[in-house]
Amino acid sequence: MKKVLALLLFVSLTGCTDPYGVAAKLAQDVAVSVNQADVTIDQFRVDGTVTNDEERTILGYLGSLNTLDGNYLACVQDAHASPTKVGGFTACAQSLASAMGNPATLAALHVSNPASQAKVTAVVQGITTLVETTITALGGK
Helix, strand or coil: CHHHHHHHHHHHHHCCCCCCHHHHHHHHHHHHHHHHHHHHHHHHHHHHCCCCCHHHHHEEEEEHHHHHHHHHHHHHHHHHHHHCCCHHHHHHHHHHHHHHCCCHHHHHHCCCCCCHHHHHHHHHHHHHHHHHHHHHHHCCC
């Protein structure tokens, strides 16, 4: 949640005069969030609140987010290299949002411990909110 607020503050201060900076910042924020989630999920396993199988499933999802984030960053770099292409940064972020929100993948993120499930859901929702906030901030740029 802190990252979302920081992104909103950044966008409000810059007025999205730097769409490349906003788009690139999203890639960094997703990477940091995924790394923090990885540590959290491992701690859940150590604490016994998620099973080994649940941890593998969630870590698989987080690994796929890292791959998607890498693809997103490559898209942003391509859009930056083609400044005449209108809407390139927004298209990159929309593509990331679509890939992250695969319903079948999200349904597999089930954890039997309700408290841990709530935290897993919060992590996924936090990353999704970062992407959605960036799409709004880019405003078609």
